[in-house]
Amino acid sequence: MRIAIISPGPFSVPPVKGSSVEHDIDEVSKMFGPHHEVTIYTRTCKTYPRSSEEEGRRIVRFPYKGPGPYLKKILFDLKKRRPDVIMVENRPNFVPALRKKFPRTPIYVNMHSHVYAAKWFISPEKMRKICRMADGFLTNSEYLRRHFIRKHQMSPEKVHAVHLGVDxxxxxxxxxxxxxxxxxxxxxxxxxxxxxxxxxxxxxxxxxxxxxxxxxxxxxxxxxxxxxxxxxxxxxxxxxxxxxxxxxxxxxxxxxxxxxxxxxxxxxxxxxxxxxxxxxxxxxxxxxxxxxxxxxxxxxxxxxxxxxxxxxxxxxxxxxxxxxxxxxxxxxxxxxxxxxxxxxxxxxxxxxxxxxxxKQFSWYATAQGYLQVFEKGVEERAKSPSPLKKAS
Known part of the structure; x- marks a missing residue:
């Protein structure tokens, strides 16, 4: 499976300043295994080269001058790589542009908190539209899963709780x-x-x-x-x-x-x-x-x-x-x-x-939880005769 992971952008992967979302991306992506081709999109920084191959992953870095220009560069590169599944980290507002370019590719939003789905960041109407556009959401706890189902009127089948891990x-x-x-x-x-x-x-x-x-x-x-x-x-x-x-x-x-x-x-x-x-x-x-x-x-x-x-x-x-x-x-x-x-x-x-x-919270277990969701999404997309209907 070709898996594309899009980091939020303000911090780098692997993290230099200890940012938690980027740390989680770095750790879990190492555990997908050799049978999967993983590409991580993140920002450029002085610590790392523009792009690199490390620990079974391809890391592609672009300058971060705001979410719009950053996402535009990612979209151009994604077209060349033709991923089987796309996971957006903590930025649901990236989904509309991704869905437009990839109408038949499973797109999942991995939410590490409720902050970037709150109304100060994104309107409730747009958030509900994004919830319909995405194939599903991942959360790091059952608590957060219930929050998204209740707050954003999401179908329980579309929200998956997968705990984070630790080495x-x-x-x-x-x-x-x-x-x-x-x-x-x-x-x-x-x-x-x-x-x-x-x-x-x-x-x-x-x-x-x-x-x-x-x-x-x-x-x-x-x-x-x-x-x-x-x-x-x-x-x-x-x-x-x-x-x-x-x-x-x-x-x-x-x-x-x-x-x-x-x-x-x-x-x-x-x-x-x-x-x-x-x-x-x-x-x-x-x-x-x-x-x-x-x-x-x-x-x-x-x-x-x-x-x-x-x-x-x-x-x-x-x-x-x-x-x-x-x-x-x-x-x-x-x-x-x-x-x-x-x-x-x-x-x-x-x-x-x-x-x-x-010891019960391993990064391997987290990766397996993600893969189960992705594999089901790819299978359901293959059965679907037409692209996901766009929310109006």
Whole structure:
């Protein structure tokens, strides 16, 4: 099967600045196997050549000067390659131009969140039209699948939930490396310190303020408690936004008990997860999936998180960590912290169970889920006597 994957465009594949969608494209596309011809369309950047062949994939790069010019170049190249199926990543508004050029080719939209289908980005009327034009949608969680069915009046048969994956190897290997211990020392952390670790963007939706409020209570009962916050305002950005300034103000009374670490590229994160004893993801918005939880579990770390969006599809309460509503963190986190350090072997047991759970989310499984959808779409198109009717 000839598979064409169209990345959104603002970031490169493989990612240089840690962008999550591009990371997912890079990982899953390696797993389609030698029986499939994979072409990835992405932007040019200084790190990579204009186009390349690597790990069984052809990566074609075009300058990104906005979505229109970017898509136009992709359409021209696609005509030459004649793909059997096209997967558009996170940009449903690319579908009309693709459908016009490829009336009989199966087109799928892989939505990593609901953001780029929201009315601020695309009108509800146009979105419904696109839903009819596309052969189907892929989502990274059952939660997001239900959202698209309900919000955009889609047929349940056209929306397919396929969880993302993780490669546990680098996270387990990092546990054995001397640099992990050196990194803790570099941050001024002592062996006796008990560390809560946060990784992600520093934006209100991620709830870092909720974590700081709750940690203040934890630090009062445990002098050895420390909080390490890794991330920036965006992918590769360490801009001091008003929210980041607010976080620093909140942390100031806690002194050296809170440490901020700026943006770290994704390839270095397996090492950074070793800093923490527990990983916290205090999201207050409806997380479609929250890959940080899966990465933490791959590092054998118990997770403290919230029941927002698709998170509960990954984290099992009291088995791989703890799931607490954001409004209850200030009260519940000190209680959980006391249990984590008071019950013998609890953290180790949760960590082992977290790792076993993470192993169930492989990139190979993600790729197989996509291929099942694609193969069915190609088969149905072959049976169809005429192109998909255009929505009017």
């Amino acid at each position: 546990v190897g680098p996270y387990q290997q990092a546990k054995l490396e001397v640099p992990a211990r050196q990194l803790r020392q570099k941050l001024g952390l002592k062996p006796e310190h008990r560390v809560i670790f946060y990784a992600g963007r520093l934006i209100p939706a991620k709830g870092v303020h909720v974590l700081l409020q709750a940690f203040r209570e934890v630090s009062q009962q445990d002098p050895q408690a420390r909080l390490v916050i890794v991330g920036g305002t965006g992918y590769g950005s360490n801009r001091l936004s008003p929210y980041v300034r607010r976080l620093h103000e909140m942390a100031k009374p806690l002194g050296d008990k809170v440490r901020f670490v700026k943006f770290i590229p994704s390839k270095e994160m397996p090492l950074y997860y070793q800093i923490g004893d527990v990983v916290a993801t205090p999201s207050v918005w409806q997380e479609p999936f929250c890959r940080v939880n899966l990465e933490a579990m791959a590092a054998s770390k118990p997770v403290i998180t919230t029941p927002r969006g698709g998170i509960s599809e990954v984290v099992a309460h009291a088995e791989t960590g703890f799931v607490i509503p954001p409004a209850e963190w200030k009260e519940k986190l000190p209680e959980i912290w006391e249990v984590l350090w008071g019950v013998p072997h609890l953290r180790q047991r949760l960590g082992k169970q977290a790792l076993q759970r993470a």
